[in-house]
Amino acid sequence: MKTKLVVLYGGKSAEHEISLQTAFSVINALAFDKFSVQPIYITNDGDWVQGPVLTQKVDFVEQLRFEQMEQLRLANQEGEASHGLAISPASIREEQSAEPLVVFPLLHGPNGEDGTVQGLLEVLNLPYVGNGVLASAAAMDKIVMKMVFADAGIPQVAAVAVRAIEWEESQQEMIAKIETELVYPVFVKPANLGSSVGISKAVDRDSLVAAMVEALRYDRRIVVEQGVVAREIEVAVLGNDKPACSVAGEIIPKGEVAVFYDYKAKYQDNDTVMAIPANLEPAIYEQLVDYATRAFTGLDASGLVRADFFVTEDNQIFLNEVNTMPGFTPFSMYPLLWQESGLPYTDLISKLVDLAIERHEANNKLKYTLED
């Protein structure tokens, strides 16, 4: 019997377009003798639109938008939806027939990778690929994430958390605190978001103030971090209770002007190169695996995370962050790391689906009342 894979993509997020690309890649990598696909496109406005079930590859990316938008137009015409849900998430559940169904949320950033969609799927009691509510939410918040890592004994760069209200009411004290605990340059980041949105590097007090103003446009909570000169090394983690780690990969900025690895460099141009496997001493790699595994377990992650480290010239290691829905096209670091570790893209997707079912079954065995 085929498994129906409900692919959620698009989303109310800055990473809408990349999500569409990812959905196209995932769908086209599927073994269609094992899967059928129910595509669900989430528009920029947050409408959920269901397209026709796919039993074979799609020809081009835009097909995953056009067909859906046509459905939305028809629904609006018939007065079924007035800028709302062309389908309701609950209808996914109603459709669950004899065939097993697994949801694959291919959404990045807020409203997708942050636990909100995961919460909805939990409420509907549907199996879904990837991290649950807790891990997704904790890893989307750079302040909470740091607390979890600290508790797990994982080294990180020094950092100061600042709330908007503290900045408004006692800016001088906050600057003094930052300048006491850290040394310029520092990185100023909104606690939420991803893809380097709202992040800037500050080299002195003036640029710190400018960076804070910019970051506060995106969040009420800001983290100011010690800047380090380091290589950027990433490890892919896969599993549930006993996660496995891939080989390590390195992100190498090519352009001289690339101040840091920003949004543009990630997705839009060829300013960066990925070196896989990264050239590391075996002992350093082992250390990364240990920290990545501890981060995974500490967050109660499931399915997948990508752990992003800084490794300095004298081999000091800092965990920068983990991503609970890392870039997932065939040319993204996470799938490439597994490819290089002996697990090709198509098998990686199947494995993630198996892990989703495994976790869902385990959770459904748990008692949630006091009765027998």
Ligand SMILES: Nc1ncnc2c1ncn2[C@@H]1O[C@H](COP(=O)(O)OP(=O)(O)O)[C@@H](O)[C@H]1O
């Ligand atoms: N403390 C730091 N020291 C040096 N570079 C940093 C530091 N923090 C971030 N960067 C640079 O900025 C990039 C984006 O920061 P990151 O925290 O990973 O944000 P995002 O969640 O947007 O990926 C990093 O990949 C790195 O190149």
Ligand SMILES: [Mg+2]
């Ligand atoms: Mg990052």
